[in-house]
Amino acid sequence: MNYQALSALIKAKKSYLCVGLDTDIQKLPSHLQHEPDPVFAFNKAIIDATAPYAVAYKPNIAFYEAQGPRGWESLQKTLDYIPDDCFTIADAKRGDIGNTSGLYARAFFDKSAAGLDFDAVTVAPYMGHDSVMPFFDYPGKWVILLALTSNPGSADFQRQSVDNDTQELFETVIEKANTWASHEQLMFVVGATQAEQLCRIRELAPKHFLLVPGVGAQGGSLADVSKNGLTPDGGLLVNASRSILYASSGTDFAEAAAAEARAIQQEMATYLV
Numbered sequence: 001m002n003y004q005a006l007s008a009l010i011k012a013k014k015s016y017l018c019v020g021l022d023t024d025i026q027k028l029p030s031h032l033q034h035e036p037d038p039v040f041a042f043n044k045a046i047i048d049a050t051a052p053y054a055v056a057y058k059p060n061i062a063f064y065e066a067q068g069p070r071g072w073e074s075l076q077k078t079l080d081y082i083p084d085d086c087f088t089i090a091d092a093k094r095g096d097i098g099n100t101s102g103l104y105a106r107a108f109f110d111k112s113a114a115g116l117d118f119d120a121v122t123v124a125p126y127m128g129h130d131s132v133m134p135f136f137d138y139p140g141k142w143v144i145l146l147a148l149t150s151n152p153g154s155a156d157f158q159r160q161s162v163d164n165d166t167q168e169l170f171e172t173v174i175e176k177a178n179t180w181a182s183h184e185q186l187m188f189v190v191g192a193t194q195a196e197q198l199c200r201i202r203e204l205a206p207k208h209f210l211l212v213p214g215v216g217a218q219g220g221s222l223a224d225v226s227k228n229g230l231t232p233d234g235g236l237l238v239n240a241s242r243s244i245l246y247a248s249s250g251t252d253f254a255e256a257a258a259a260e261a262r263a264i265q266q267e268m269a270t271y272l273v
């Protein structure tokens with residue numbers, strides 16, 4: 001899905017909600033445990049329940065990898081089930097020397113290789129340009145580069161002063177990455193817990209989409225993120241995972257997820273006008 005289509009989707013659905021499919025087999029409602037593929041059964045119900053309110057889905061690959069071959073199969077079925085008009089993100093946080101990154105890109109982008117055909121993959125910038133460039137070799141696909149993450153440890157490196165104390169490392173990451181690709185193939189991750197930095201980030205990346213995780217379970221404010229981050233084209237994908245997936249642990253889990261997603265979408269609609 002390209003920049004214009006994503007922007008149009010956000011306007012049509014009045015939503016920039018990304019549902020994070022961080023499906024933890026140990027947290028599934030007990031009545032699903034007898035299904036042949038409990039993870040897929042859960043994801044299918046969550047997707048059906050939340051699709052009216054979401055523009056994107058982001059399976060976090062760790063939750064699938066940890067299940068071995070069974071997990072990869074659940075991931076494949078989940079990706080195939082996500083409606084075609086939704087943006088899909090493999091949250092894999094990859095990045096390695098060039099030839100290895102090339103294979104990571106192939107794994108998530110080339111359907112004829114591993115069967116997966118995501119729109120985007122999350123990538124760590126730490127190894128520099130040659131670790132990121134191979135992901136841009138797939139026209140129409142996106143890199144979502146970690147810039148300023150939501151976790152407390154983001155202070156350890158990302159907030160360190162660099163360049164004779166003129167800026168912080170996450171700012172250098174954004175500036176440098178902007179020389180590698182345009183806003184039509186590159187997004188940045190900015191945690192919702194970092195909303196006060198969004199004004200500065202918008203100076204460096206005025207048109208880019210930002211993937212913003214950290215509302216819900218991590219306590220970030222949707223109001224603050226929206227105020228500082230929205231652009232005329234939308235420009236935000238705000239992710240919530242646990243607060244939607246595990247809104248109820250009973251047989252009504254899908255209804256509870258729908259209610260949670262709907263509440264977020266309705267708040268988003270008020271910021272989009």
Ligand SMILES: O=C(O)c1cc(=O)[nH]c(=O)n1[C@@H]1O[C@H](COP(=O)(O)O)[C@@H](O)[C@H]1O
Pocket residue numbers: 020022060091122148149150151189190191213214215216217218239240241242243
């Ligand atoms: O890249 C990410 O998606 C990500 C970056 C970040 O800075 N913080 C962050 O929480 N995430 C991911 O976003 C999701 C957040 O989940 P919840 O806190 O349950 O909504 C998880 O899959 C995290 O791995």
